[in-house]
Amino acid sequence: MSNSFRSIKGMKDILPQETPIWQFLERCLAELTASYGYSEIRMPIVENTQLFCRSIGEVTDIVEKEMYTFVDKGEDSLTLRPEGTASCVRAAIQHGLIYNQQQRLWYMGPMFRRERPQKGRYRQFYQFGIEAFGFNGPDIDAEIIALSARLWKKLGLNQVELQINSLGSNQARENYKQILVDYFKQHLEALDADSIRRLESNPLRILDSKNPTMKGLIEAAPKLNQHLDEESKGHFEQLCASLDQLGIDYVVNPNLVRGLDYYNRTVFEWVTTQLGAQGTICAGGRYDGLVKQLGGQATQGCGFAMGLERIILLMQEQTGLSDKLSAKTDVYLCSLGEAAFVYAQTLAEKLRDEFPHLKVRLHCGGGNLKKQLKKADQSDAVLALIIGEDELAEEQLIIKYLRTQSDQISVQLSELNQQLSEIFNLCVKTH
Ligand code: ATP
Ligand code: MG
Numbered sequence: 001m002s003n004s005f006r007s008i009k010g011m012k013d014i015l016p017q018e019t020p021i022w023q024f025l026e027r028c029l030a031e032l033t034a035s036y037g038y039s040e041i042r043m044p045i046v047e048n049t050q051l052f053c054r055s056i057g058e059v060t061d062i063v064e065k066e067m068y069t070f071v072d073k074g075e076d077s078l079t080l081r082p083e084g085t086a087s088c089v090r091a092a093i094q095h096g097l098i099y100n101q102q103q104r105l106w107y108m109g110p111m112f113r114r115e116r117p118q119k120g121r122y123r124q125f126y127q128f129g130i131e132a133f134g135f136n137g138p139d140i141d142a143e144i145i146a147l148s149a150r151l152w153k154k155l156g157l158n159q160v161e162l163q164i165n166s167l168g169s170n171q172a173r174e175n176y177k178q179i180l181v182d183y184f185k186q187h188l189e190a191l192d193a194d195s196i197r198r199l200e201s202n203p204l205r206i207l208d209s210k211n212p213t214m215k216g217l218i219e220a221a222p223k224l225n226q227h228l229d230e231e232s233k234g235h236f237e238q239l240c241a242s243l244d245q246l247g248i249d250y251v252v253n254p255n256l257v258r259g260l261d262y263y264n265r266t267v268f269e270w271v272t273t274q275l276g277a278q279g280t281i282c283a284g285g286r287y288d289g290l291v292k293q294l295g296g297q298a299t300q301g302c303g304f305a306m307g308l309e310r311i312i313l314l315m316q317e318q319t320g321l322s323d324k325l326s327a328k329t330d331v332y333l334c335s336l337g338e339a340a341f342v343y344a345q346t347l348a349e350k351l352r353d354e355f356p357h358l359k360v361r362l363h364c365g366g367g368n369l370k371k372q373l374k375k376a377d378q379s380d381a382v383l384a385l386i387i388g389e390d391e392l393a394e395e396q397l398i399i400k401y402l403r404t405q406s407d408q409i410s411v412q413l414s415e416l417n418q419q420l421s422e423i424f425n426l427c428v429k430t431h
């Protein structure tokens with residue numbers, strides 16, 4: 001196939017055999033958010049470029065190199081959203097959702113970043129996110145962490161570790177930046193080009209570097225949690241106490257700074273060792289300054305985003321769920337001859353009326369019985385209903401069991417109604 005007719009590098013089709021596990025995850029998320037009292041919000045995929053530059057930060061990987069930005073008809077600079085928080089805050093301000101009120105919101109959808117594609121890292125990927133506005137205390141931080149912990153339980157995932165840290169107040173972070181710059185300046189020869197550039201513009205980002213040659217230097221750097229302001233310290237201690245109370249295990253990772261500029265105080269990540277370098281499946285924290293920075297009335301914020309592809313990879317590795325979830329057929333209707341087809345078609349609709357959860361597939365495209373039964377077998381159906389011209393003339397139909405020894409029986413059409421409940425129960429039991 002010519003390259004121009006293939007999907008764009010790093011942008012995947014999600015194929016029919018994969019969609020059942022996606023739908024399962026989406027259902028779990030909808031149930032989960034409802035049980036915590038969060039409401040869904042849906043934002044556009046394209047926003048003004050400035051929105052992301054202002055919120056995520058000019059000197060970040062996302063804004064410096066990963067955004068899909070274009071000029072719309074020679075006028076506005078627009079960008080495919082690389083994440084959801086900025087758009088969510090923009091929408092919340094624009095529609096007065098957070099003016100003197102609290103909000104618990106969630107969103108889900110595709111995000112775009114021009115990264116090097118690899119397992120668990122794509123150029124179009126899906127995020128599910130939570131944003132809570134107008135809550136000051138660590139109680140809401142604990143709530144959204146508990147919500148994420150409950151998701152892993154619901155999905156049957158294990159070996160995911162919660163890492164937490166505090167970035168402190170803006171003032172504390174400014175003071176710490178100076179300490180960090182002094183430290184890195186003493187080790188200039190060990191810094192890579194990106195880090196040297198960031199020394200002036202955004203030294204905290206150096207701690208987020210993925211360059212393995214700088215690992216030792218970063219580990220030995222002065223720690224932000226040694227330089228926290230009293231209020232942030234108290235906030236963090238209360239969060240830890242809440243997590244203890246809830247029985248949620250965590251480790252404090254003093255190098256956790258997150259790749260986006262808007263965070264303050266609590267930051268956290270859920271990490272697994274099972275997906276190679278792409279181990280973070282959920283990441284978030286507080287962003288108390290962001291609403292004001294984007295033109296709203298100062299309002300605290302707190303949220304997270306999770307990468308759904310990574311969660312699905314983990315579900316496939318740990319739970320084997322995907323095989324059990326395929327969209328199986330229960331009943332396959334075969335017919336021979338035009339009149340029988342019309343009858344089968346009507347019967348299929350009737351089955352769907354009476355049993356909305358029964359998966360009914362009507363054979364289309366004709367062919368002899370052998371061919372039709374082969375299709376029935378491939379569809380994973382529990383049974384085939386067969387109507388031929390003889391059956392129609394005698395007002396009968398054949399029920400052929402495809403998964404059991406008991407071969408096939410003939411029933412009067414007038415008796416079918418009685419049989420239907422039995423058929424339904426058999427299908428539920430078998431699938
Ligand atoms: P990473 O360190 O893996 O690049 P990040 O810090 O850039 O992640 P965030 O912007 O915090 O990630 O996004 C939250 C989550 O979204 C990540 O933890 C991850 O699960 C997922 N994610 C981020 N970028 C991608 C991507 N390119 N492909 C797939 N999932 C992604
Ligand atoms: Mg990234």
